[in-house]
Amino acid sequence: MTNGTRTALATALLLAVTAIPTSAVAAPEAAHIEGRLPSGATYLMDVPADWNGTVLLFSHGYRPMGAPNPAQNAPDDTTKALLLDRGYALIGSSYASSGWAVTDAVPDQLATLSVFKDRFGTARRTIAWGQSYGGLVTTAIAERAARRIDGSLAMCGLVHGGVANWNNTLDPVFAVRTLLAPDTDVPLTGFEDQAEATAAAGTLTAAADAAQKTTTGRARLALAAALHNIPVWNDPSQTRPAATDWEAQQANQFPALRGLIQLPAFSWRQEAETRAGGNMSWNTGVDYARLLGQSSVRKEVTELYKKAGLSLGKDLATLNKAPRISADASAMAWMSRTSAFTGKLTKPQLDIHTTGDALVPVQTESALKRAVTAAGSAPMLRQAYTDNAGHCTFSPAEQLSALHTLEDRLTTGRWTGTDPDSLNSRAAKADPTTPARYVPYRPAPYPRPYDLAHPADGR
Structure with a gap:
């Protein structure tokens, strides 16, 4: 093959390659x-x-x-x-x-x-x-x-974290049982199975439903909601209540409190306790008057108590004197190790x-x-x-x-x-x-914090 022939073939090949339409080049695919x-x-x-x-x-x-x-x-x-x-x-x-x-x-x-x-x-x-x-x-x-x-x-x-979550989930149901169902022995922790947790949730849900029908009951439900910092506007379908419309605020809180009782505080807790090997939360040593003082909705609680003619101080004293719940040490350690x-x-x-x-x-x-x-x-x-x-x-x-x-x-x-x-x-x-x-927003302090950077947190 002569040099001229080689040059002609190379030129033809180059022209053939450059003539390939761009659509024929494979593009990356999703x-x-x-x-x-x-x-x-x-x-x-x-x-x-x-x-x-x-x-x-x-x-x-x-x-x-x-x-x-x-x-x-x-x-x-x-x-x-x-x-x-x-x-x-x-x-x-x-x-x-x-x-x-x-x-x-x-x-x-x-x-x-x-x-x-x-x-x-x-x-x-x-x-x-x-x-x-x-x-x-x-x-x-x-x-x-x-x-x-x-x-x-x-x-x-x-x-x-997990320890703080389960501690603060305990507080509102402890208040509901103590103030609205004092004659029941409904367990708040240590459930044998989901059936027992569901039954306990049903008992406290019924107590909450009955309380919602009275001014005294609504005041106490507002206290329970405040211990969990349930906002007064917590569902987009709700009307945002006025700053001093205490009744509308409590009406908005109630479905959320009821939902907390029905699922997280009992059914979801029982599943978590099964993983942890026991009860991982406690309220020993908790001052509920102090927790309310830190709550973002404490003013609503004080005003509803006034309207109901109830003594908030007396109810807080009742909470502070009520028998407390202790954590199982190994379960608490598991929750701390895995979820704090x-x-x-x-x-x-x-x-x-x-x-x-x-x-x-x-x-x-x-x-x-x-x-x-x-x-x-x-x-x-x-x-x-x-x-x-x-x-x-x-x-x-x-x-x-x-x-x-x-x-x-x-x-x-x-x-x-x-x-x-x-x-x-x-x-x-x-x-x-x-x-x-x-x-711009600055949240109130979390009521029951627990983390591994503070060795004194409940340990």
Whole structure:
């Protein structure tokens, strides 16, 4: 073959290659993957074709035993679509069990992250985020597996930890039993099984329903609600009551208090006690007058007592004199070891919370701040609040705003834009179709804090 022939063939080949239409070049495809971990947990991954290099590890909220437990990788469908459109990879697991499943949830989430890395390679950035009970899981990951993530976002989270949660869940039902069902021997802890827990819940629910029909009963129910800091506007369907409309405030609190009695205080507690091996909470040494004094709704209680002609001091004395409940030492140790926080954050964490949350009251944020401050990690934590009723009732815009603010912290090395105006401006840009309601807010102290940064907390 002559040199001229070779040149002609090379030229023809080059022209043929450059003439291939661009549509014939394979483009990256979006991936949707479902699978199962060795633990039995399922996982879910969505990776857009134009992945931006950031993976978001989502931890879902509490699911009672027996309820469906699918894998979840985003808080809601609208937020999920917005994130995928912006190039984020979304992953998450079901956890191997439901209920108080922190000992399954943390390793299953980390295992899901490993599966993602094996399939798609190392992410440029990894952010753990979660809502409700998933906020507890997220914060546990932030403390125990910080090397696996770059930052964390806890939304409406149980960031006060398990011991504090179960202690403060005990307080309102202790008040209901003592003041409204004093002649019953209904157990508040140490249930043999779900049947006993359900029966106990039924007894106190009936007592609460009867009390709601009288002015004296409503005053005492308001006291019980105040011990849990149940907000006076806690459901988006409710009318927001006026600042001095005490009756409307209590009427709004009652369904939330009733719901607390029916599920968390009994059924969910029994499941958690089974895991812990006994009762993990106590009210020995608790001064209920002091707890009421710290409550965000104490004024409502004092006014309703006045209207009912009751002595608040006498009822508080009755609570303080009533036989107390002690924790089982080994159960409490298990809950402390698995579900309490040290406050040691080595990577940035942003928390957001609605001000009108009855299930996980906004005061839980005070408990986490207390722990983080004592541990010397305060520069790593920022907290922001939205003015809305309900548990985890954030708009997609509010969630994206928080995520982008955390991302800025990871990029620049300093916190900026965590004030309400900046968060709302960023939310409006992220999704102008949904609300932006960040407000200046400082929650009251959490009534029964417990963390591993304070050795004297109940130990």
